[in-house]
Amino acid sequence: MQLRNPKLLRSESYFGGEWHSAADGRTFSVGNPATGEAIIDVADLNSINAAEAIKAAHLAQADWAALTVKERSAYLRRWFDLIMANQDDLATILTTEQGKPLAEAKGEIAYGANYIEWFAEEAKRVYGDIIAPPNNTQRLFVIKQAIGVVASITPWNFPNAMLARKAAPALAAGCTFVAKPAQETPLSALALAVLAEEAGIPAGVFNVVCSSDAPAIGHVLTSSPLVSKLSFTGSTQVGKVLLAQCATSVKKTSMELGGNAPFIVFNDANLELAIKGVMSSKFRNAGQTCVCTNRIYVQRDIHDVFIEKLVSAMETLNTGNGRDDGVNIGPLITNKAAAKVTELVNDALEHGAKLEYLAKMDITAGDNTRFYPPTLISGVNKHMQISKDEIFGPVAAVSIFDTEEEVLAAANNTEFGLASYFYTNDISRVWRFGEALEYGIVGINEGLISNEMAPFGGIKESGFGREGSKYGIEDYMEIKYMCLGGI
Ligand SMILES: NC(=O)C1=CN([C@@H]2O[C@H](COP(=O)(O)OP(=O)(O)OC[C@H]3O[C@@H](n4cnc5c(N)ncnc54)[C@H](OP(=O)(O)O)[C@@H]3O)[C@@H](O)[C@H]2O)C=CC1
Numbered sequence: 001m002q003l004r005n006p007k008l009l010r011s012e013s014y015f016g017g018e019w020h021s022a023a024d025g026r027t028f029s030v031g032n033p034a035t036g037e038a039i040i041d042v043a044d045l046n047s048i049n050a051a052e053a054i055k056a057a058h059l060a061q062a063d064w065a066a067l068t069v070k071e072r073s074a075y076l077r078r079w080f081d082l083i084m085a086n087q088d089d090l091a092t093i094l095t096t097e098q099g100k101p102l103a104e105a106k107g108e109i110a111y112g113a114n115y116i117e118w119f120a121e122e123a124k125r126v127y128g129d130i131i132a133p134p135n136n137t138q139r140l141f142v143i144k145q146a147i148g149v150v151a152s153i154t155p156w157n158f159p160n161a162m163l164a165r166k167a168a169p170a171l172a173a174g175c176t177f178v179a180k181p182a183q184e185t186p187l188s189a190l191a192l193a194v195l196a197e198e199a200g201i202p203a204g205v206f207n208v209v210c211s212s213d214a215p216a217i218g219h220v221l222t223s224s225p226l227v228s229k230l231s232f233t234g235s236t237q238v239g240k241v242l243l244a245q246c247a248t249s250v251k252k253t254s255m256e257l258g259g260n261a262p263f264i265v266f267n268d269a270n271l272e273l274a275i276k277g278v279m280s281s282k283f284r285n286a287g288q289t290c291v292c293t294n295r296i297y298v299q300r301d302i303h304d305v306f307i308e309k310l311v312s313a314m315e316t317l318n319t320g321n322g323r324d325d326g327v328n329i330g331p332l333i334t335n336k337a338a339a340k341v342t343e344l345v346n347d348a349l350e351h352g353a354k355l356e357y358l359a360k361m362d363i364t365a366g367d368n369t370r371f372y373p374p375t376l377i378s379g380v381n382k383h384m385q386i387s388k389d390e391i392f393g394p395v396a397a398v399s400i401f402d403t404e405e406e407v408l409a410a411a412n413n414t415e416f417g418l419a420s421y422f423y424t425n426d427i428s429r430v431w432r433f434g435e436a437l438e439y440g441i442v443g444i445n446e447g448l449i450s451n452e453m454a455p456f457g458g459i460k461e462s463g464f465g466r467e468g469s470k471y472g473i474e475d476y477m478e479i480k481y482m483c484l485g486g487i
């Protein structure tokens, strides 16, 4: 991998302000999903190392929380500046380990950095309250304080941004932080640590522990009495395991879990806008995001023209190695992930769905079983597995609906509640339907809903807690009520 700043590519973990190999010398290999080639061997840390990282974070916590908000803000700002100064290299690392097209990787670096910039500013905007007392001899007030040591577990699909958007509010609030990135994509997390160190963020404040044994590290993070909070992004299945583990020490948690986003197109919608929205919300990161459109519902009288226009738009998708010019769909993360998408599509076709479009792929090099061709199927119904599971691949699955009531019931008929999208030009419906959707995020005539200024998060089994926005810092603070008597 060619980098202008080769120092960004690290293989050791970082905690207590130092870089650590595994005590027993163990490593695990990180590969390039586009080629199958090994990139580097990364130190494979164990439970003892994780406990050491937590200890380092705990030691640093009081001093970090005691800094003024302006001081913490300045550290975060320096970190942001360094990330943006190294945007191209960070994107190269990201694409190489994760597969997404280079332009998307550059976008993710800026997206993650935006959270750091935002919370550098929000650090200064934490407010308490003075409450009217029940009698004149008392004064009641509320202050907000850092929760303490925060642990994070983050997935491979946004290896930079998912970490940045947890670390930024935590550090801004005065918490110290121990991150466990996904074993497929530790390099982006380690590069963030290189820049945190260069920004002068004090030892022990930002720590990264890489391991091939997520359950073992997860167990230490969720059971340590020194950790006050766990922030997790990943599957609902693993989220439930971690929640149960956190219950034993009553840790606070934020859970950003799976989704099953409906994308609804009413017959009064601007179809060009709807096609643009479905392209961005469905095919971003080859369909591997928790807010990706999963179920597309189109009103009967515009169904055929919608399919026709979507096929034309999908013809512009070009699958290949994310490092290559003109590629806008990279590989899926693993062979297993691609096999799961194949299974979902086959199940739908066997149960009566119609194949409307299957992209041709021109992939000549390497192990290409991770590449999945952009696919469009119609005639999908609620009994097919594809409408129940997160597809996590570049497959658009379309159903027909007749009435608003029918499509609302279908859209809400899932245990998930993260993102949803609908397209209409009826202003009454905008409010009525938007309020009735059981989702944490609703895109109305818009397919790109994520940014640092807005609260990102779900309801139902998609989790709880909000990332970004003025609400995001609250997830890393405790409320303390103080009652002053004897006035
Ligand atoms: N909501 C979202 O953003 C995401 C949803 N998903 C969904 O989940 C499916 C599976 O993806 P997958 O990557 O396996 O997601 P996981 O939920 O398994 O992984 C997410 C993170 O959790 C870690 N992890 C896994 N098991 C444990 C455990 N027992 N204790 C502690 N940490 C653990 C992983 O580590 P490691 O990778 O090292 O095993 C990774 O860092 C996807 O197909 C998709 O449907 C996946 C990723 C993100």
Ligand SMILES: O=C(O)CCCC(=O)O
Pocket (backbone or CB within 6 Å): 155, 157, 158, 162, 233, 234, 288, 289, 290, 291, 450, 456
């Ligand atoms: O897939 C996820 O884990 C959420 C990241 C997507 C986004 O921030 O829009």
